[in-house]
Amino acid sequence: MSQNTDNVVGMQNCDKYAREYFMPPVTSLKWTQKEYITEAPMWCSVDLRDGNQALVVPMNLEEKLQYFQLLVSIGFKEIEVGFPAASETEFAFLRTLIEQDLIPDDVTIQVLTQSRDHIIRKTFEALHGAKRAIVHLYNSTSRAQREQVFRKSRQEIIDIAVSGAELVQACAAQTPGNFQFQYSPESFTGTEMDFALDICNHVLDVWRPTPEHKVIINLPATVSMSMPHVYASQIEFMSEHLKHRENVTLSVHPHNDRGTGVADAELGVLAGAQRVEGTLFGNGERTGNVDIVTLALNLFAHGVNPRLNFANLPAIRAAYERLTNMEVGKRHPYAGELVFTAFSGSHQDAIAKGMKWREEDERRYWSVPYLLIDPKDVGRAYEGDIIRINSQSGKGGIGYILEQHFGIDLPAEMREGLGYRVKSVSDRLHKELLPREIYDIFIEEFVNLNAPVEFVGYHVANQVDYLTSVTVRIDGCVMEWTSTGNGRLDAISRAIQQNLGVAYSNLVYKEHAKGVGSASQAVSYIGITSSDGTRHWGCGMDADIFTSSVKALFSVVNKLRPAVSDLVQERSSAGPIRSLYG
Structure with missing residues (x-):
């Protein structure tokens, strides 16, 4: 059925917008033949300049010093520290770094200056005595x-x-x-490509780079204006036609106006860029700069060393939020609170099975469903991060939570019943359930259930036919039932069925230890099929393994309610319960 668009209103004023970018004059598509980036580019953090000037309240001197140390600890070797001619704080920060010898020998600072005489002179006044510094010169070149x-x-x-x-x-x-030079044709993405090439080559003719004194040509997406493949083609054209190319480090500085900053940077590197300028978590004016955290960890996820250390990403995020007063979104790639978390039942089940599969052979490459990288590699814990429970969750995730947090390894069949109960509680309360809440629901619904029939104790008379007596309490009355079987548990099961008048079949049993040493408890699970074909499960916990199995049996029998409750009530009303069962 075709869609009639005659009456669609939408946003008809879109015709006011033209595509104000320019394709290269020649075909530049060699980058499309590359599958992935094979090595990390050079990184330059512009947090302290581009990122700082975008803050509602820019960082003070002490905060900038702390942020600088954060960037150094991550492993940045090039850090743009400010626009020293712009304000006293910027100037004082640069002088503090130099005069107090706070810049490691292997770190190069970078400063920004407009192509204006008094600003350039003020910039070099601030740089006096710098061991290693990049002077970043720019002027705007776009047609607009x-x-x-x-x-x-x-x-x-x-x-x-x-x-x-x-x-x-x-x-x-x-x-x-000691100074290196960098030039940016600001608003490069809105500049005609022949003109962008011409002005960069004129600057290169002045600086005449050599192998010992390379020049950086930085091509910023000052405003992201095109789809990423266009930016890549622009970068490739410039890379192939710049003068002195062997002595030029080609850099990109993507902004994120179209939400494609990461794609612009990655395709730009494929197209010949050797260096990327960006910020932690994409901080910057408008929609921000390209996020270096995402770029670096994208490389990491492809098996490439990013040459930056984000092994403790939660701590880095916390420091960033404290110093900038900005927040990292809960779904921000890699760093967000919820990015490794699954609420969906099918996702949880796949993740739980993938993690189990991985335990069998840790030499395998990481390939757990729904988890691009191992959360532990960026400082995230499996417990409480990967699987969290709400009304959309499933049995696999609930089972995983109990196993990871409490050592409860539920039988696969048992998980379904618990799953429905947990989801029901979450739905009714309209909230996520914490692991302890899930455990409490499990205990309440399945473990050591003692009503209406309470298990008191047992005694095995012989090991031939396993003549066994089991003591129970019903409605306050204590009694003893006796039967034989092909084992102790079977004898107790027969005694229950004979004396309560209930019938069930297909008894299955599983047990495991919970904890180690003197604090260890045995956990037993028993499943039965009632006369109407319904499957029921119970769990028992005790320091003694057999006692835990008997408690599991009584738990599942008590879950036959209302059948068992009705029988007890019916026989109680006929007279003293001891006389009926004694």
Whole structure:
């Protein structure tokens, strides 16, 4: 049946938007032939500049120092520390890092400067004595900026870049320190590709990079304007046509306006970028910068060492939230509170079985269903993280929770009945159930049930026909039932059926230990089929293994209610219960 769109309103004013980006003048699609990224790019954190300027309340000096140490501990070797000509705090932070010798020898700081004379000079004043620093020069090049903001021609924009590059070179020669140069045609994604190439090459002609003094050309998606494959083609075109390419480090700086920052960065690296600028958890103006945490762990998930350490991601997230007053979303890739959590019953069952399968041979590659990476590799625990229970959960997840938290290894058949009960409680209360709440439901519904028939004790008379007496209490009256069987448990089962007048069949039994040493308890499970074909389960716990099995038997018999309750009530009303059962 075809859909009639004549009366669809939607958002008809979409025709006001044009695609204000530019494809390369030649085909640039070699990147499409690559399957994945084979090694990590160079990383540059811009948290302390790009990320900081996006905060409602920017970090103070002490907070910036703490954040710098956080970035160093993660393993960043290039860190953009600010725009020192922009404010006293930025200037003071840079001077503190240099004068107090807080920059490790293997870490290069980076500073940003517009291509304006007084800003460049102020920047080098702040950099005096830096052991290793990248001076990041930029000016805007897009058609929209040229026409609307600067109202300058292409040549005039090139002149701004070239004069800035010359002044940076001159100031570096006069300032104590060790400096590398970087140029960004800001708003690259809205720039015609021939012009972007032309202005970068003019800057390279000034700096003339060598193997010993490479230059960084950074191509930012200042505003993400196209689908990721277009950005990749732009990067490939620039990579193949830049002058001095062997001495140029090609960098990308994607923003996330279209929600494709990670894809832009990954495809950009496939297309020839060797370096990525971004922030932890994507902090930045508008929708943010590209998230380096996600990029790095995407590599990790493909078996590539990201050369950054996120083994304690919860601690990193906590430090980030404390210092920036920003929050990491609960579904944020890898770092979110719920990203490794399954509520769906089918997902829980698959995860539980996958984890069990993995225990059988830990040498296998990680391939647990629904879990891209092992949560423990980023500092997350299996208990309480992977499987959590609400009204959408299933028997597999509930069984997994009991096993992981309490050592309760339910028989597969028993899980279904418990699952329905747990889901019912969650649905009625409209809340997630914690492991202890699930355990309490299990105890209440299945374990050591003693009403209406309470088990008191047993005595085995002989081991030939297992003549066994079992003592019970019903309605306050104590009595003893005796029977024989092919084992002690069978004899007690026969005594129950004979004296209560109930019938069941297909008794199955499972047991295991719960805990170790003197605190160990035996846990037994018994399943029976009642006369109407319904399957019932009970559980017993006791320090003695056989006693736990007898308690499990009484638990399941008591679950035959109302059948057992009705029989007890019927016989009690006929006279003293001792006379009926004695």
